[in-house]
Each structure stands twice: as C-alpha cells, then as structure tokens.
Amino acid sequence: MEAAVEVQGAVKSFGLVRAVDGVDLRVFRGEIYGLVGPSGAGKTTLIRMICGLLGRDAGEVRVLGHPIPEGKRHVEGRLGYMPQERALYRDLTVEENLLFFGQLNGMPRGEIRDRIAEILEFMRLSHLAVHLAGNLSGGEKQRLSLACALLSKPELLVLDEPTVGLDPALRQEFWEHFHELKDEGHTILLTTHYLEEAGRCSRVGFMRAGRLQVEGLPAELQARVAQAVGGTPSMEEVFLFFARKGVE
Numbered sequence: 001m002e003a004a005v006e007v008q009g010a011v012k013s014f015g016l017v018r019a020v021d022g023v024d025l026r027v028f029r030g031e032i033y034g035l036v037g038p039s040g041a042g043k044t045t046l047i048r049m050i051c052g053l054l055g056r057d058a059g060e061v062r063v064l065g066h067p068i069p070e071g072k073r074h075v076e077g078r079l080g081y082m083p084q085e086r087a088l089y090r091d092l093t094v095e096e097n098l099l100f101f102g103q104l105n106g107m108p109r110g111e112i113r114d115r116i117a118e119i120l121e122f123m124r125l126s127h128l129a130v131h132l133a134g135n136l137s138g139g140e141k142q143r144l145s146l147a148c149a150l151l152s153k154p155e156l157l158v159l160d161e162p163t164v165g166l167d168p169a170l171r172q173e174f175w176e177h178f179h180e181l182k183d184e185g186h187t188i189l190l191t192t193h194y195l196e197e198a199g200r201c202s203r204v205g206f207m208r209a210g211r212l213q214v215e216g217l218p219a220e221l222q223a224r225v226a227q228a229v230g231g232t233p234s235m236e237e238v239f240l241f242f243a244r245k246g247v248e
C-alpha cells in the first residue's frame with residue numbers, strides 16, 4: 001500500500017525532554033490514522049515535524065512521496081493542517097480568514113472565492129461569513145479551523161485534536177465529514193483523547209513517552225488487551241492498559 005506519510009527514526013528533544021524518541025510511522029493513502037496517548041506523549045511534536053513546521057534532531061520524513069526538509073513546509077496545498085492551538089485571526093472575519101489561508105497556500109485568486117462559498121456551506125458557516133472570528137463560539141471556531149484545513153482540498157489532512165470540546169452532535173458531524181473525506185480518497189492523520197473516536201479510525205497508534213508503543217486496527221488492539229485481561233475491552237480500557245502497564 002502506498003504511504004501518504006512515512007516517518008523513520010524521528011527524534012526531537014527540547015532541552016532535557018525527548019518529546020519524540022525514535023518514531024517510525026506509516027500512514028497509508030486513504031486511511032484515517034488516529035494517534036492517541038497520554039498528554040505530553042509527543043503527538044503534537046511528531047505532527048509538527050510531519051507538517052514541516054518543526055526541525056528534528058534525527059530521522060527522515062516523507063509526505064506524499066516528497067522528502068520533507070527539516071522545519072520547512074514543502075507540500076503546501078496538498079497538506080491541510082489543523083493545529084492544536086487554533087490559528088485563527090480574531091480581528092478578521094470568517095471569510096477573510098479563509099481568504100488569507102487560501103492565499104498563504106498559493107491558491108489561485110479566482111478559485112478561492114468559489115471554494116470559500118463551498119466550504120462555508122459544507123461547514124454550516126455561511127450565515128457567519130462576515131462575523132469576526134474572535135466572536136465565534138468554540139464550536140464555530142473549530143468549524144472554521146477545519147474549513148481552513150480543507151480549503152485547498154488537500155490529499156492529506158493532519159488534524160490535531162479536531163474534536164476537542166465539541167458537543168456530541170457536532171463531534172458526530174465532524175466524524176461524518178472525516179468518513180466522507182476518506183471515501184473520497186483523502187488521507188487523515190488525527191489525534192484525539194476521545195477513545196470512542198479511536199474506534200472509528202482505520203488504524204490507531206498509541207504513543208507514550210515519545211515512542212509509538214503499539215499500533216493496529218482498533219479490533220486488533222482490543223483483542224490484544226482482551227488476551228491479557230479477559231472480556232471485551234472498550235477503547236478506553238485499551239488506552240488505560242497501554243498507558244499503565246505498557247507493552248514490549
């Protein structure tokens with residue numbers, strides 16, 4: 001299977017903290033890969049390396065077949081990134097935020113306008129087009145942030161906790177979008193702390209202390225934990241098992 005993301009031996013330290021400590025990761029085209037793991041495990045650091053936003057101490061990263069030079073963005077337009085710290089301009093309107101993002105990604109001016117209208121509709125934000133981003137509700141900000149990531153119809157979406165703090169209906173809506181995008185052939189790499197969401201991913205990788213400790217289909221991970229503790233564990237129990245006891 002062709003990989004959309006290939007990471008080999010990635011290492012990144014901040015002072016004494018080895019945030020990413022030798023990670024190999026492959027995300028195949030057309031899958032939803034969920035990265036889970038305790039806070040501080042290194043998920044965001046790994047993601048920022050993949051997006052070319054952060055340098056690395058060692059290792060190789062390839063995205064959509066291109067080697068990613070350290071700390072450089074390389075596949076603009078083909079990679080849509082939703083950062084954990086939502087990067088919206090509070091003093092720009094919803095529409096202006098999208099326009100700015102489109103220009104930043106080198107989208108042709110003529111194309112941007114039509115695409116903005118389309119994505120506003122898709123994200124149910126059309127009625128807020130001329131509102132300042134700073135005045136949006138939390139869920140609306142998140143919809144705008146996802147709209148920015150989707151604007152250029154990127155082949156690869158990298159979404160850092162896209163559903164955090166959303167009401168259950170909106171979370172459900174986001175997941176319907178993710179599966180729609182997957183069905184259209186997009187690849188999604190996301191992080192989440194909601195373990196029932198991990199069960200909706202094609203594959204799940206569990207990160208702990210800078211390492212990718214275990215990965216597999218959700219059912220495979222459940223089966224592995226079931227062998228150890230018996231019963232049919234929920235994804236939450238799977239998480240707690242790997243977080244507490246560890247493996248290998």
Ligand SMILES: Nc1ncnc2c1ncn2[C@@H]1O[C@H](COP(=O)(O)OP(=O)(O)OP(=O)(O)O)[C@@H](O)[C@H]1O
Pocket residue numbers: 014017018019037038039040041042043044045046084
């Ligand atoms: N720019 C930075 N400078 C210093 N330390 C950093 C920096 N970025 C991350 N770290 C440290 O690296 C470790 C991993 O952080 P990271 O944000 O990657 O974790 P995470 O798995 O995304 O956690 P969360 O689930 O809370 O988002 C943490 O100990 C964090 O304090």
Ligand SMILES: [Mg+2]
Pocket residue numbers: 043044045084160
């Ligand atoms: Mg994070």
